[in-house]
Amino acid sequence: MALFYINRYGGEEEGEREDRSRVLLERLREQARARQLKKQQQEALLSPEGLKQEERENKLGENVRAGNSGSNSDNESRGAKRKRKGESEEDSCAEGQKLKKHQSCSSPEERADTEEAADGSTPSKKKKKQNRRKSNVTQERTGADSQEVAEQQDNRSNLRNKSGKKKKKDEEAEGVETRRKENNEKAEGNQSRKEELSVAALEKEANPPPSSLVVLGDYDRKPVQKVQPFLPQWLAQPKLVQKRIKENLVPIRDVPGIHPKLLKKLQMNGIESFFPVQAEVIPAILQSASNGYLMGQGGYRPRDICVSAPTGSGKTLSFVIPIVQALLDRVVCQVRALVVLPTKELAQQVSKVFNIYTDGTGLKVVSVTGQKSFAKEQEMLVQKKVTGYCSLADIIVATPGRLTDHISQTPGFSLTQLRFLIVDEADRMIDDMHQNWLNQVVKAAFQAEDDSGSIMLFQRTKPGPITAASSCHPQIPLQKLLFSATLTQDPEKLQQLGLFQPRLFTSVYSEKKLLGDGAETEQDTEKYTLPEGLSQCYVPCDLNSKPLLLLHFMLKMKFTRVLCFTNSKEASHRLFLLIQAFGGVTVAEFSSRLPPNERHRTMKEFEQGKIQLLISTDATARGIDIKGVNCVINYDTPQFIRTYIHRVGRTARAGKAGLAFSMVLRIQERRFLRMLKDAGITDIKQHLVKGKLLKPLVQQYEEALSKLEKMVKDERAQRRA
């Protein structure tokens, strides 16, 4: 076999070489013929008249050459250099290229050899090599060089013609007809040679030989093309939800399948119409539970649902209503719905909404957030009976930390009947995934029931691939529902949630844009959506003028119900003390510095309008729904776009109007505006406050500063004591 390959390979190579030499030989013959014809022509010219004419022509040629002698000698020396260079580069020339170069750029010396070949004598190998070298040298010459070569050729052949004049006289006997024919052939040959030479020169110009010198630091700025992410179909083609609330209200009776009990409750709570996200998501969840909570529609596992809609667009109700309805018919109290949220305040808020809609239904809602003691929470969750533990909660609203504590430490706490897992502020919860809370929940949900387990029939195992066998054994499905105003569209992040055939409902539209060449491209014109009633401004300022600006907004512009954000609890506290020391504004602070009950009280007072200005950390940035907040001030610029969106989203909720001011240090201005622009937020206006407007506040402010200094010292002393 190996031998066959060798022979085959060898055979092909030989054939190829034969072909090449045949072509070469043919070419050489042609050239020799052309030369012979030229000689004959010269002889014809050597007649007395012809000689005179030739002398005249030679003289004229010499004069012309004398005029160009400088440049010619330059060219010659360059030619010599190139020849040397050509010799050194010879080895790197590819075999295939050699033939082409040989044909297109034959030097005078080479042609002398070709004459020999035409005579029938075979040139030696050494000579061939020399020829190849020479042809390489010639190849490097420019168009001007090739002209010169052509001239030299003519001169040499003239000389040769003169010396062999007598010898050639014998051949004059050949017919004039043949000469003319051959003359034409020769002219054609010369023309083609000239063309080949100039093509070679052009090729050389287009591909100059590589330089050994590298130019550093000289590069062109190339526009970086944005890589369009490849999204799975459910992310690329979501179900679109209208952004504008007021224009897209849907009367509650127009949404099919809602239980009359719930319709009544909605009306009692002043809800006559559903917001767009509710009109889309409520029917979708209800449909997946249309066969009851024990199995999915048609016995299949229901699809998971992801919702990305602006702040204040009513996402809470879009999961509360269908879950309450799905569990209305439950017989035994078991944990069937679990809502996980990032903060205690948010968990309390959501559990309040559940309480409203489960009131009078027999469904029990328990909140596990650490607000109460662990033992107290345990008592609220499970009860020990003679027959074993039984659940006291149908719906649990929890923060991840407390939830995992109960999973691992509360006897009888079971999630084996869990049907709905709701992750609110899902993007934030994905960031918290390092706590491993989701794995613990899923593990607890698919844990085998111990002997005391009452409903062995509905025992379930962790779902694997769908097979005929798995379809024959229906079990209570676990459906995940994700909600956020800034839900990530990063498939890798969402992957961590182990979603099953998810559906996405979103208000973030990708718009098709026309490129310059007329082609269409899909571009995210906005990555996040803000409430329609929100007006945004930024105030360029310096560090010292920030407190004065805040006082100016509160005292001169008479802002009321203002939620003001700082980037740390220390900053919140100091600003609170300063504004308090200044006086004239009812102010409070909200951060993890305060105990939960104090935070709760503060929030209540703020909601009641007893506090004009609430200075807070990002603890209130997400999800908190405080009615009547008409202005948000970013005292410290938010570092991330998601933080900005959630902060400003505390106003302009439920289709109402609201105002957001961001104080931006001049050094931060560019970065801040770029951050917003990258997220597709361009409708932010600059709001300049003139120094003279702040001047009247300065003296009182300086007094407040000295008071603050004293207060901070006292606090430090107290802490040390």
Ligand SMILES: Nc1ncnc2c1ncn2[C@@H]1O[C@H](COP(=O)(O)OP(=O)(O)OP(=O)(O)O)[C@@H](O)[C@H]1O
């Ligand atoms: N259909 C409705 N009609 C009138 N008001 C509604 C309706 N749905 C919700 N609301 C009110 O709108 C406000 C915002 O609702 P919700 O807190 O659910 O918004 P959200 O989308 O969860 O906001 P965030 O993203 O900030 O958490 C609440 O005060 C709520 O009572």
